Amino acid sequence: MAKDKPATLQIEAFADHHVITQPNPLRRVLRRVAEKDLDDPVARAEKALARLSGEFKNWMEVETNRLAAAHAAILKDGFTKTTREELFRAAHDIKGDATTFGFPSAGVAAESLCRIIEHAPDLDQVPSNLIAHHINAIQAIVGERTKLDTISTASELSRQLRGVADEYLAYANRDRPEHLEAILAPSIVPAE
């Protein structure tokens, strides 16, 4: 393994900061290979991921059940710190995982739900149908995924949900510029 601590630190002092440069402790794991080197670690990893993909549907169902359980807790106990966090965490995990698992439309709907939870001024004032429709849509997309003719329907469903949610959030945050900025700003992170 690489060294625990850099052997020699070069420290340049300036008026209000220091610049610390260290010899690259990971340099020794780099090796030069010929351009025609056939070993492709990315392709190898993609193949391994493809082998794992047989489990993705089950994983997605586990995530969806968790989301439904979090929603059921809110219907029973209302929005508390705990129930809100669990709903957000479940939706946020689906937002991050769904595309990898082959359910991109579920990811779009989950992202829309995350935005509602994060940016609604008062969750108790959010129309309950708006949240329920997101949950139901995600469940339906995952449950019906095997039917090829549902893919475009799933995409359209998610797109429309996002539109309705954005319209609600823009109106509810019309006097909260910091939230409005966040709602309307595009992601700045490149996909790769």
Next chain:
Amino acid sequence: MFRIDFNKLRFLVCDDNPHMRRILRTLLHSFGAREVYESEDGATALEMYSHYVPDIVITDWSMPIFDGLELAQMIRQPESKGNPYAPIIMLTGHSEKRRVTVARDAGVTEFLAKPISAKGLYQRILNVVANPRPFIKTKTYFGPDRRRNTASAYIGPERRIGGEVEVLQQPSLLDKARTTV
């Protein structure tokens, strides 16, 4: 062309979602890594960080007990006995500009937005291995240089040495939204 000897690297993966941990483990092992340690929360990850001394940390943001952001802040303690310089790759579903900025200011080295891809992860690892940035220590920050590029043609104010802050005026999205609501 360079390749990484993954079998010489030790990884610490921190994510509360077991499915994502499995994906990460699969990708890292496929790249050639042998030593991949896993944690499902920030507190355990910090203990494992001290114990195993990983070369690279890959962490989620949202986690129970304390999150990936707090984990990064705890690792980036310049006076700590552990290694405060290890590269930290934040892998998260958060991709808003504000979040990226907060992660950067916590000392995160690379930010990778989900959905994860083999190519995206490999490129981030290659970047931290091949192109490490110097560290900056100020009263309020310790971590990789947040300026990734040196702009030789830059003629604006030098913010780091003090002086008045120059504010660039940008059109407000609030006004734009109000006209559409």
